[in-house]
Amino acid sequence: MTNQTRTPLMAGNWKMNLNHLEAIAHVQKLAFALADKDYDAVEVAVLPPFTDLRSVQTLVDGDKLKIKYGAQDISAHDSGAYTGEISGLMLAKLKCSYVTVGHSERRQYHAETDEVCNAKVKAAYRHGLTPILCVGEGLDIRKAGQQVEYTLAQLDGGLKDLPAEHAESIVIAYEPVWAIGTGEVATPEDAQEVCGAIRGRLAELYSQDLADKVRIQYGGSVKGGNVAAIMAQPDVDGALVGGAALDSDEFVKIVRFRDQ
Numbered sequence: 001m002t003n004q005t006r007t008p009l010m011a012g013n014w015k016m017n018l019n020h021l022e023a024i025a026h027v028q029k030l031a032f033a034l035a036d037k038d039y040d041a042v043e044v045a046v047l048p049p050f051t052d053l054r055s056v057q058t059l060v061d062g063d064k065l066k067i068k069y070g071a072q073d074i075s076a077h078d079s080g081a082y083t084g085e086i087s088g089l090m091l092a093k094l095k096c097s098y099v100t101v102g103h104s105e106r107r108q109y110h111a112e113t114d115e116v117c118n119a120k121v122k123a124a125y126r127h128g129l130t131p132i133l134c135v136g137e138g139l140d141i142r143k144a145g146q147q148v149e150y151t152l153a154q155l156d157g158g159l160k161d162l163p164a165e166h167a168e169s170i171v172i173a174y175e176p177v178w179a180i181g182t183g184e185v186a187t188p189e190d191a192q193e194v195c196g197a198i199r200g201r202l203a204e205l206y207s208q209d210l211a212d213k214v215r216i217q218y219g220g221s222v223k224g225g226n227v228a229a230i231m232a233q234p235d236v237d238g239a240l241v242g243g244a245a246l247d248s249d250e251f252v253k254i255v256r257f258r259d260q
């Protein structure tokens with residue numbers, strides 16, 4: 001399997017932006033701009049804040065939109081006395097498809113360790129959600145030339161004891177932290193180096209067949225103008241988009257990367 005046969009996944013991580021009314025307007029714009037052929041070529045997903053999910057679900061269900069949606073985080077627990085947490089059970093009830101796990105902002109501001117990410121990945125699978133496991137190095141690690149070892153260690157931690165039947169559907173997002181929200185996009189070669197190493201490690205942990213099925217996204221200052229070169233890399237199967245996902249015109253350009 002090559003990146004010609006893996007369906008690219010373009011996911012917009014809205015982070016802590018857009019209230020539920022803005023979310024409805026934004027998804028409507030995307031739905032209006034994207035034609036059926038776009039969805040045939042690329043899987044499109046939005047990852048709004050929790051407070052928007054019900055509104056997005058109502059819109060997607062009501063108009064039978066092909067756009068997928070998911071959450072930006074999940075509790076490792078299914079229910080109980082965990083104030084402020086949102087469980088996989090709740091996300092599944094809202095028919096979420098995806099959930100990001102271990103985004104660098106969760107790791108940095110909420111001290112999420114690889115162990116916590118591993119528990120969250122397993123919680124997602126308990127409820128039929130597909131995790132997008134985020135990995136990637138900071139600037140100090142990159143300057144030391146340790147980006148591959150560092151990122152693969154995060155991958156190992158996040159996937160610990162995850163059975164192949166689940167791992168084969170996971171999405172991995174490689175996001176070098178120094179490229180997030182900075183305008184400093186990794187070169188296509190930088191992205192390929194680590195994404196290729198991630199696929200190699202998946203083959204070691206599971207099998208080549210499984211590794212060939214897994215979609216690996218790049219994330220970090222992706223825009224309409226740079227997406228095509230990144231997507232041309234053999235081990236890059238999509239993008240996890242932050243800032244540019246808040247602009248519907250720009251996100252549509254990213255979805256239509258083959259036209260760039």
Ligand SMILES: O=C[C@H](O)COP(=O)(O)O
Pocket residue numbers: 013103175179180181182183219220221222240241242243244
């Ligand atoms: O989840 C998305 C990433 O953090 C990338 O954000 P960015 O596109 O604003 O650099």
